[in-house]
Amino acid sequence: MSNYPEKLNDIIDDFSTITDRNERAEYLIEIADRFPEAKVPPTVATKPYEESHRVPACESEAFVWALDNPDGTLKYYFDVLNPQGLSAKAMCAVLDETCSGQPLDKVASLQTDIVYDLFGREVSMGKGQGLMGIVNMVVYEAKRRLK
Secondary structure: OOOOOHHHHHHHHHHHOOOOHHHHHHHHHHHHOOHHHOEOOOOOOOOOOOHHHEOOOOOOOEEEEEEEOOOOOEEEEEEEOOOOOHHHHHHHHHHHHHHOOOOHHHHHOOOOOHHHHHHOOOOOHHHHHHHHHHHHHHHHHHHHHHO
16 A cells, blocks of 8 residues: 555545444545546547446446646546446545546556445445446556556
């Protein structure tokens, strides 16, 4: 975890102090409310989106884009087509806030177990796979640029 972007480490640390499931859910809903800031603008993509941006196994129909910044970092954008996809929206908001503009090697070092750090070990298999898929697409884009 120490090689992750600092902002992500801070969020993971915040979640590590939350032991109450309801409190965790409330915090995730607060984060999901920030999703509009991470949503893909029409200048980047419009519906229907290209399938290459679709997150595999995501029940909330999430999509990920990565645009190159002049400084060699990436700006991530997301969309979640399921209006009830609060977990996916929260994951996208966290990844945008903590990975956009960060060094590629730090983003490329992310592990999918951050899903459990944020959502808890009791996250369902289906939801967990979708959230891990979002993380994997963000990591893939960083690794692709590093090659």
